[in-house]
Amino acid sequence: MPAGTLYRGREGMWSWVAHRVTGVLIFFFLFAHVLDTALVRVSPESYDTVIQTYKTPLVNLMEYGLVAAILFHALNGLRVVAVDFWSKGPKYQKQMLWTVVGVWVVLMAGSFYGILQHTLISWFGK
Amino acid sequence: MSTEISDALVVPSKHAHTGKGLGTGNPADAFVIEPPRKRTAKTPRRTRTNFEMLAWLFMRLSGVVLVVLILGHLLIMLVLDGGVSKIGFAFVAGRWASPFWQGWDLLMLWLAMLHGANGMRQVINDYAEKDSTRLWLKGLMGTATVFTVLLGTLVIFTFDPNI
Numbered sequence: 001m002p003a004g005t006l007y008r009g010r011e012g013m014w015s016w017v018a019h020r021v022t023g024v025l026i027f028f029f030l031f032a033h034v035l036d037t038a039l040v041r042v043s044p045e046s047y048d049t050v051i052q053t054y055k056t057p058l059v060n061l062m063e064y065g066l067v068a069a070i071l072f073h074a075l076n077g078l079r080v081v082a083v084d085f086w087s088k089g090p091k092y093q094k095q096m097l098w099t100v101v102g103v104w105v106v107l108m109a110g111s112f113y114g115i116l117q118h119t120l121i122s123w124f125g126k
Numbered sequence: 127m128s129t130e131i132s133d134a135l136v137v138p139s140k141h142a143h144t145g146k147g148l149g150t151g152n153p154a155d156a157f158v159i160e161p162p163r164k165r166t167a168k169t170p171r172r173t174r175t176n177f178e179m180l181a182w183l184f185m186r187l188s189g190v191v192l193v194v195l196i197l198g199h200l201l202i203m204l205v206l207d208g209g210v211s212k213i214g215f216a217f218v219a220g221r222w223a224s225p226f227w228q229g230w231d232l233l234m235l236w237l238a239m240l241h242g243a244n245g246m247r248q249v250i251n252d253y254a255e256k257d258s259t260r261l262w263l264k265g266l267m268g269t270a271t272v273f274t275v276l277l278g279t280l281v282i283f284t285f286d287p288n289i
Contacts, residue, residue, distance in 0.1 A: 020249060027242035031270065034235065034278040037218075041281050043289060044215035051213055063204055070196060077189045084186065114205035 011097045019076050022069040029066055057119040064115050071107055075100040181244050188237045195234040219287035228282055235278045243271040 039047040053059055079096045083089035089096070113120065165174055204210055221227045246267050254260040 020245075023242070023245045024249060027246055030238055030242055031274055034239075034274045034281075038277055038281045040215060040218055040285060041289070047215045047218070054213065055210055060210060063210065067200055067204065070200065074189075074193045074197060078193065081186050081190060111205055115209055117209045118211045 011094045015076055015079070015097050015100075019073060019080070022073040025069050026066070026073060055118055057123070060116060060119045064112070067111060067115060068104075068108060071104050072100070075104055185241060185244060188241045192234070192237050192241060195230060196238070198230075199234060219285075222282070222285050223287070232279065232282050235282070236275060239271055239275045239278075243267060 036047075036050050039050055054063070076097070079093070079100050082096060083093050203213060222231075247264060250260055250263045250267065254263055
């Protein structure tokens with residue numbers, strides 16, 4: 001392993017790592033998503049067939065994971081903007097990261113039923 | 127000794143490179159150090175623009191807009207009105223009947239793809255150490271980005287609910 005792989009650790013470095021990882025994941029999903037949506041120009045049947053896979057329990061769970069990645073990237077992105085443009089941003093970057101994590105936990109808990117309702121209803125009924 | 131120094135012209139350190147006076151006594155004062163970002167006649171053409179600063183600014187501006195566009199998109203598509211269950215050709219046709227949602231999706235497509243492509247450019251620049259590897263990865267990523275943006279744009283503008 002090359003020297004200096006670990007930067008300074010702690011909140012600053014790990015939020016940067018998580019921002020990169022989630023960003024790359026979201027970008028690759030975006031390619032797939034534009035391609036699947038492009039099927040509306042092929043035929044309603046081919047689009048609906050592919051969209052059926054989005055409704056299977058495993059992919060439904062992956063959608064929850066996608067939302068987890070996007071929510072972190074969005075909230076931490078706002079933190080990065082605050083660090084860059086708010087005069088006290090660098091001073092409060094740690095507190096802002098824990099605020100991001102807190103809001104993320106609340107939104108993930110709040111959207112659990114909404115996103116997975118399709119699978120939950122198909123398994124357990126209304 | 128003491129008379130030599132008192133006879134000398136004392137100038138501020140920022141004038142030390144002029145060769146007049148003794149400066150602060152720091153040997154570094156004898157050298158002219160250009161500000162790191164100063165552009166000179168020798169600056170390569172590709173670094174004479176503010177591309178990296180504009181890319182940095184674009185990431186922040188597009189990011190803030192994308193927070194609204196994408197979280198709204200996720201709420202409508204994955205949470206409200208039965209979640210993912212409702213999505214199908216008919217649902218897409220209903221939404222794209224409105225220029226508002228067409229515009230929303232078009233702006234989201236362009237901003238997200240450019241934001242993602244610039245992020246990937248930075249990741250590639252950071253980790254691909256060989257010049258040729260960097261060039262190939264960025265070429266591949268750029269080609270895929272242009273293709274996807276154009277395809278998505280074409281789909282939004284040519285969508286036909288009666289296909």
